[in-house]
Structure formats: C-alpha cells, structure tokens
Amino acid sequence: xxxxxALHGGAGDIPHSLPPERRLPREACLRHCLQIGVDALTSxxxxxxxxxxxxxxxENNPHFNAGRGSVLTTSGTVEMEACIMDGKxxxxxxxxxxxxxxxxxxxxxxxxxKTPHIYLGFKGAEAFAREQGIETVDxxxxxxxxxxxxxxxxxxxxxxxxxxxxxxEKDVKRDELKPDGDSQIGTVGCVAVDSEGNxxxxxxxxxxxxxxxxxxxxxxxxxxxxxxxxxxAVSATGKGEAIIRGTVARDVAALMxxxxxxxQEAAALVVGDRVPKGHxxxxAVSATGxxxxxFNTTGMFRACATEDGHSEIAIWDS
Amino acid sequence: xxxxxxxxxxxxxxxxPNLPLHHQEEAKKLISRCLSIGVSALRCxxxxxxxxxxxxxxxESDPLFNxxxxSALTEKGTVEMEASIMDGPxxxxxxxxxxxxxxxxxxxxxxxxxKSPHSYLxxxGAEEFARRQGVEMVENxxxxxxxxxxxxxxxxxxxSILFDYRVPNTGSETCGASMEKPLIMNGLPISVYAPETVGCVAVDSQGQxxxxxxxxxxxxxxxxxxGDSPLIGSGTYAGNLCGVSCTGEGEAIIRGTLARDVAAVMxxxxxxxxxxxxxxxxxxxxxGGKAGIIAVSRDGEVACGFNCTGMFRGLATEDGFLEVAxxx
Numbered sequence: 001x002x003x004x005x006a007l008h009g010g011a012g013d014i015p016h017s018l019p020p021e022r023r024l025p026r027e028a029c030l031r032h033c034l035q036i037g038v039d040a041l042t043s044x045x046x047x048x049x050x051x052x053x054x055x056x057x058x059e060n061n062p063h064f065n066a067g068r069g070s071v072l073t074t075s076g077t078v079e080m081e082a083c084i085m086d087g088k089x090x091x092x093x094x095x096x097x098x099x100x101x102x103x104x105x106x107x108x109x110x111x112x113x114k115t116p117h118i119y120l121g122f123k124g125a126e127a128f129a130r131e132q133g134i135e136t137v138d139x140x141x142x143x144x145x146x147x148x149x150x151x152x153x154x155x156x157x158x159x160x161x162x163x164x165x166x167x168x169e170k171d172v173k174r175d176e177l178k179p180d181g182d183s184q185i186g187t188v189g190c191v192a193v194d195s196e197g198n199x200x201x202x203x204x205x206x207x208x209x210x211x212x213x214x215x216x217x218x219x220x221x222x223x224x225x226x227x228x229x230x231x232x233a234v235s236a237t238g239k240g241e242a243i244i245r246g247t248v249a250r251d252v253a254a255l256m257x258x259x260x261x262x263x264q265e266a267a268a269l270v271v272g273d274r275v276p277k278g279h280x281x282x283x284a285v286s287a288t289g290x291x292x293x294x295f296n297t298t299g300m301f302r303a304c305a306t307e308d309g310h311s312e313i314a315i316w317d318s
Numbered sequence: 319x320x321x322x323x324x325x326x327x328x329x330x331x332x333x334x335p336n337l338p339l340h341h342q343e344e345a346k347k348l349i350s351r352c353l354s355i356g357v358s359a360l361r362c363x364x365x366x367x368x369x370x371x372x373x374x375x376x377x378e379s380d381p382l383f384n385x386x387x388x389s390a391l392t393e394k395g396t397v398e399m400e401a402s403i404m405d406g407p408x409x410x411x412x413x414x415x416x417x418x419x420x421x422x423x424x425x426x427x428x429x430x431x432x433k434s435p436h437s438y439l440x441x442x443g444a445e446e447f448a449r450r451q452g453v454e455m456v457e458n459x460x461x462x463x464x465x466x467x468x469x470x471x472x473x474x475x476x477x478s479i480l481f482d483y484r485v486p487n488t489g490s491e492t493c494g495a496s497m498e499k500p501l502i503m504n505g506l507p508i509s510v511y512a513p514e515t516v517g518c519v520a521v522d523s524q525g526q527x528x529x530x531x532x533x534x535x536x537x538x539x540x541x542x543x544x545g546d547s548p549l550i551g552s553g554t555y556a557g558n559l560c561g562v563s564c565t566g567e568g569e570a571i572i573r574g575t576l577a578r579d580v581a582a583v584m585x586x587x588x589x590x591x592x593x594x595x596x597x598x599x600x601x602x603x604x605x606g607g608k609a610g611i612i613a614v615s616r617d618g619e620v621a622c623g624f625n626c627t628g629m630f631r632g633l634a635t636e637d638g639f640l641e642v643a644x645x646x
C-alpha cells in the first residue's frame with residue numbers, strides 16, 4: 001500500500017538515435033511533471049486533482065503532442081481531445097475537437113462535474129468552454145513550427161505514396177507513415193493512486209499527424225485510452241484505432257476483475273495479446289500502489305514514482 | 319463453420335409503461351418487419367456485418383424510433399445523430415457522431431471503417447467525408463418530426479433533458495427511484511427518462527458476429543453531446559465470441575463499458591451468452607443506471623437483458639425461435 005504515480009508522453013517508433021536536443025527537453029519535462037505529481041500526492045491532494053494537474057503541465061509543454069505542441073490535421077488545424085476518470089465513483093468526462101481551449105483536460109473535468117453528460121465534442125464543447133469561462137486562446141497558439149514541418153513531411157510522404165502504383169505501396173496506410181519517427185503518435189497521460197487507494201486516470205492528445213478533420217482517437221474514449229475503477233487506473237497511448245479495437249484500458253481492469261490477475265500480469269497480457277506489436281503502450285497503477293508501464297513499441301516517454309522510494313524516468317527498454 | 323445464424327434487434331430500453339397500445343403495436347410491427355428483412359438476408363448467406371447495417375438502415379429510415387428520421391432534438395431544435403458498427407472477425411469498427419445531413423448514419427460508420435484510415439469521425443469532418451463518399455444527404459429538416467418538436471417543447475418547459483417516449487414524471491414508480499444519489503436535472507432525477515436508440519446484432523452461418531447501433535441521442539441534449547452509441551466497448555462491441563448492442567442511459571453504459579464487458583466475461587470468466595448479459599446488467603450498472611442489452615454468440619445463441627420497464631426487441635434463430643416483445 002502507498003501512493004503511486006505514473007505518466008507518459010506517448011509511445012511509438014522512437015529511434016534510439018533520438019538526438020539529445022530532442023531527448024533532453026522531454027526527459028526534463030517528464031522529471032518536472034513527475035515532481036509536481038509527487039508533491040501534490042504527498043501534500044494529500046486527491047488523485048483526481050493530481051492527474052489533472054500533471055496533464056495540464058504536459059499539455060502546456062510544447063515537446064509533447066497535447067495542448068500546445070499538438071500535431072496538425074490534414075487542414076493544418078489543431079483538434080485536441082482529452083478524458084479524465086475517477087476510480088471510486090467511476091465518474092468521467094471527455095472532450096474532442098477542441099480548437100481554442102488551453103487545457104483540454106480541465107474542460108473534460110468540467111464536463112464530468114458541470115454537465116449531465118460525459119462527453120462533449122467540437123462546437124458544442126467549445127461553446128461549453130466559453131460558458132464555463134475556462135481559458136481559451138487563438139487556435140494559432142497551439143501550432144508549433146515543428147508541427148507545421150511534420151505535417152508538410154507527412155503530406156509529401158502521402159503524395160509519394162499516391163504516386164506509386166505498385167500494389168505493395170498501396171497497402172501503406174496513411175497513419176503508418178512516420179516521417180521523423182518521434183512522438184508522431186504521441187499522447188500524454190497520468191495515473192495516480194493515494195495511500196487510501198483512491199485512483200484516477202487522465203489522457204490528453206492532439207491526435208495523429210495529418211489526421212482527417214473530425215477524427216476521434218482512443219484518448220477520449222472511456223475503456224480505450226482511459227479508464228479507472230476501484231482496482232486500477234490506466235492511460236494508454238499509441239495507434240488509436242488499434243487501442244479502440246482492443247478496448248485496452250478497460251481490458252487491463254477487466255482481467256484483474258474477472259481473472260484475478262495482478263496489475264502487472266493484466267497490463268502485460270493486454271499489451272502482448274490484445275494489440276498488434278508496435279501499436280501500444282500504457283501506464284497503470286493499482287489500488288495497492290503497484291505501478292506498471294509496458295509497451296510493445298520501440299519506446300515510450302514515461303516516468304513513475306511510488307511511496308516506497310522507487311522512481312524512474314525512461315524512454316526505451318532498460 | 320458456425321452452428322446456425324441468429325439475429326436480435328432493439329428499439330430502445332426503458333419503455334413508458336403507459337405507452338398507448340397503438341404505439342406498442344406500431345413498434346412491434348416495425349420490429350417484425352426489420353427482423354424479417356434480417357432473417358431473409360441471413361438465409362441468403364449475407365455476412366453478419368452486411369445484415370446489421372441493412373437492418374439498422376431500415377430502423378433509421380422509419381421515423382418511429384430515435385435514430386435517423388425521428389431522432390431526438392438538441393436544445394437548439396436540431397438533430398445530431400451518431401452510430402457505430404463493428405465486425406467480429408478482426409474487430410474492425412467504424413463510428414460517427416454529430417451528423418446533421420447524412421440520411422443513414424450507420425452506413426457512414428461502415429464507410430469510416432472501410433474507406434478511412436480512422437475508426438471514428440465526427441461533426442463537420444464526418445459530414446465532409448460523407449459528401450466525398452457520395453452517401454445520400456438530406457436537409458436536417460428531414461429528420462425532424464412534429465412529434466419530436468412537441469417532445470422538445472415539453473422538455474424545455476420542464477427545463478430538462480428528455481428521452482423519447484417519456485414525459486417528465488416526479489412519481490416514485492420510475493426507473494430512477496432506486497438511485498441513492500440521483501443526478502438531478504432541474505429538480506428531476508435524470509434517470510426518470512428512458513432513451514430509444516436502435517441496434518442490431520447478428521451471427522451468420524459462418525459463425526461471424528457483428529453489431530450496429532444508431533441514435534439521435536437525448537431529447538434536449540446539449541449540442542456536441544456524445545453518448546454511448548458510437549463508443550466501441552460501450553454501446554457496441556463485436557469479437558470472435560459475440561456481438562453486442564446496448565441502449566439506455568448513455569452515461570451509465572459508458573461508465574460500465576457494457577458492450578465490451580459482455581464479451582469480456584465470456585472471454586475471461588467463461589460465462590455463457592445469457593449468463594454474461596445477466597451478469598453485466600446486474601453487476602456493471604452503477605447507481606441504479608438503467609439499460610438494455612442484446613447479444614448473439616458465434617454458436618447461434620441469442621440473449622437479451624434489461625433492468626427497466628421494457629425493451630422493444632425482436633429475436634430470431636436458424637432453428638426456428640422467433641420473438642417480438644416489449645415487456646418482461
């Protein structure tokens with residue numbers, strides 16, 4: 001027993017050759033966010049508050065694909081989505097298609113607390129944000145030069161693919177293109193448990209580079225990208241479509257509930273069996289303070305800490 | 319090879335016990351008609367995924383239930399429809415939300431599954447995809463019925479969210495009476511109202527399962543509200559073992575990941591189909607949440623379960639079982 005926290009900044013084909021100027025700021029951000037989370041937990045903030053706080057920090061950091069730094073749609077715009085869930089009450093909130101809300105995760109919390117609904121999307125969600133007086137900015141705030149470049153590369157790669165006529169090339173799906181390999185399919189997330197066993201999970205993302213306008217991924221879908229109940233809290237990242245199909249976050253909890261597996265066994269089975277290799281990573285904590293951070297991709301930006309003093313910041317397999 | 323085809327259809331759970339008889343008859347007639355369309359298609363060896371799409375299209379096109387034409391209205395008096403479809407083999411899936419001009423949302427969900435790199439498209443982007451795919455589009459007016467305009471007026475006068483076929487009622491003999499801490503909407507527990515989504519699950523003679531769900535959502539809902547119907551694992555799920563479609567209080571269904579859980583308890587606890595449905599209705603709906611579930615297994619079994627006053631439903635199997643019912 002004891003508190004525990006884990007967070008991620010996306011799983012994917014992160015090359016081992018990732019240059020220091022791209023690696024170090026991300027590691028620094030993970031360390032900073034972990035510290036904020038640990039401080040909040042030790043000052044007895046509720047896990048729900050902790051995961052929101054940490055994900056806000058991750059959203060505000062342009063190095064990860066959420067909030068500022070979100071990747072761009074095929075039209076060059078940003079459409080952000082997020083989801084939050086409280087383990088004990090199983091209350092949850094989700095948002096999609098945000099274009100001006102600074103912290104998508106906080107709007108999802110407001111959907112959970114201030115509406116009779118769980119999930120608001122697009123214009124209706126933006127209107128709700130204004131009604132609630134949450135901070136909004138011009139959509140251009142979220143767009144970084146790096147992501148403009150990424151979109152350009154993705155589009156060029158797509159054009160090349162269309163130009164090729166070989167059947168093999170036709171099989172290349174648009175979402176499998178990874179022009180520069182790092183954080184293409186990134187998402188941020190945080191899970192936390194306090195020493196009383198209260199759990200919460202939160203996930204936030206800008207989605208997929210060059211995604212179609214209106215595309216919804218796994219992040220805002222309860223049971224896919226995000227889930228928490230009285231046993232565990234889970235935040236997943238990777239190829240959204242595969243995570244939706246695998247109901248990844250719920251299945252970790254379901255295996256614990258229905259098969260009596262430990263957190264680690266359940267998470268390992270889901271990452272190993274429910275989703276094809278190269279598609280998923282997740283962070284999870286259990287009510288008893290266990291942590292696990294498995295992935296079947298090349299790497300996952302991740303960090304965790306537990307009350308008994310274990311702490312870790314990592315990208316690839318150790 | 320499977321052990322025979324089977325199909326189940328629903329037109330929503332949580333039926334007003336005082337629903338006039340002629341409405342009940344109309345609903346049964348529609349379900350019978352759609353059921354026989356599905357049965358004929360299965361007899362002609364159409365794959366399950368085609369059958370569920372075909373049947374849900376029929377349900378959408380008829381104004382009776384809350385999907386397609388006849389959808390519930392948003393607080394602004396518009397229609398915003400959503401749907402999802404899932405194919406058991408390979409667990410392929412497609413979903414749509416926030417549609418305003420697409421005549422058959424379920425068919426657009428199918429196109430998202432087959433013609434886009436994504437699983438889920440919503441609002442303006444989904445509409446744009448629909449135009450590019452050349453699916454049938456109509457004015458938003460087409461979906462709006464006089465009956466629903468009246469219902470919206472009623473809901474707005476009560477300043478509340480209203481599901482189809484239900485009028486605000488503060489009496490204790492309602493679905494929401496058992497809630498310990500009911501979510502109060504302007505003085506009324508939200509669960510006194512019941513929704514009316516449509517859905518179909520089928521297994522073909524090859525033993526392949528599929529599921530489809532379509533809805534207009536809640537009466538007087540906020541624009542932008544997304545419910546359980548388009549969410550894979552909540553309103554809709556299909557895998558190798560079974561196909562599942564849910565209806566009821568969307569928010570309770572989402573929290574309970576009901577559709578996935580029917581499959582999960584079969585997979586992880588070894589329960590049979592009906593046992594799985596009963597387990598999920600009993601154990602996975604929190605705070606007195608009300609819902610109904612229909613399901614088929616790859617072995618050609620059918621099952622349904624609900625914990626509210628009734629569910630519009632029709633069931634048929636290859637070995638001759640046929641039932642169209644509303645109440646317990």
